[in-house]
Amino acid sequence: MTAVREAKASTPDPTPREGPDGATVPDLPRVITGRVVRTRSGSVSLRVRSRTAAVTAALFVALVAVAGVTLTTGDFDLSVDEVLHALTGNGTGVADFVVNTLRMPRLVTALCVGAALAVSGAILQSITGNPLGSPDIIGFTNGSAVGALVVIVMLHGSMTEIALGALAGGLGTALAVHLLMLGRGIQGFRLVVVGIGVSALLLAVNSYLITRATFQEALEAQAWLIGSLGNRLWIHAQAIGLAVAVLLPLAFLLSRRLSMVEMGDTTAMALGVDVSRTRTILLVISVALAAFATAVTGPIWFIALAAPQVARRLTGASGPALLSSALMGAVMLALSDLAVQRLFAPALLPVGTATGCVGGLYLIWLLVSESRKSRA
Secondary structure: EEEEEEEEEEEEOOOEEOOOOOOEEOOOOHHHHHHEEOOOOOOOOEEEEEHHHHHHHHHHHHHHHHHHHHHHHOOOOOOOHHHHHHHHOOOOOOHHHHHHHHHHHHHHHHHHHHHHHHHHHHHHHHHOOOOOOOOHOOOOOHHHHHHHHHHHHHHHOOHHHHHHHHHHHHHHHHHHHHHOOOOOEEHHHEEEHHHHHHHHHHHHHHHHHHHHOOOHHHHHHHHHHOOOOOOOHHHHHHHHHHHHHHHHHHHHHHHHHHHHHHOOOOHHHHHOHHHHHHHHHHHHHHHHHHHHHHHHHHOOOHHHHHHHHHHHHHOOOOOOOOHHHHHHHHHHHHHHHHHHHHHHOOOOOOOOHHHHHHHHHHHHHHHHHHHHHHHH
16 A cells, blocks of 8 residues: 655755866755655655656657657568567568568667666766766776777677677776776766866777777777667677666666765765765766677767756756656667668668767757856
8 A cells, every 4th residue: 555645845955066167066955846655654655756757758658659660661661560460470571570680679779778878877977966977978988999999909809709898998997987086085076077088098099009900900990989780689689688677777776875965975974875885886887887888889979978968857857867867868869770770871870970960069068058157
């Protein structure tokens, strides 16, 4: 049995936090609204905001719509009935091949990679308190690229070995950033600044590795660095699907602690949160999500940076909106891939090109808006 009641409260947090320019600014009071659903004993409770629920439902509907268009359109058009029959194993030979071999693995990979990148970015932005806190900017994506290029250029490895190299590179970069900040704690502004420096260094390493490669290896490396969903099979979809199935629930379970950490260290510790341990665990989850996503598709920009912010603006959430961010990231990447497949056919345009162009414009707008805020 559950009881539902309206909740509206203001929780001021006087603890100073670090602003984008390094100065400390006090947090403003947060207004917490919504319906609280709890058991009769009160041992389990959940706050549900109507706006967040509506946006989440809308994103799910958009996700289904994008998936439907992806599976039914293309060089070989199919009806919805044909797609459903193929998915249930009752389709014709042609429909089964088109849906289950060509389109479905690519779609599942896009959805899982988009969700993984978005949640990774949401966690990092929450931890750093900075909209630039994403694996693209901090350098975890470039670290994964270094690991993949080492396998391609120096070890001449297979696709599986390239994926493992990318994963090792991302985790190694996170360890390097952590060591550079050792003794000072994982503070938001410092993490972004150190990450940007590490990212620039890794980008130089990537360029050096390509210059040392043969012509064929350089072409392969450059193709991987663009980021693409083309030729993705069920082995790729299963790999990123397993990573998402393990890591996303962990992130969702820790989302409440993440919201408390956003209130400031003093307030979070007063509420019983081990701030340092929580930040470290969430950072590992964030890096692992970004590394697995990059290992499967190569670096795909913009999703981790923009999806969490768009989701947060739409929901009006005061804390990290991880579920809506995951859905937003999945919709963004699937829609971007659908656009490059249909608008630029028969050219095989990698999805990383489209997201990179849009992401560059978004980053310029973000920097200009943050600059104006700092002057105000």
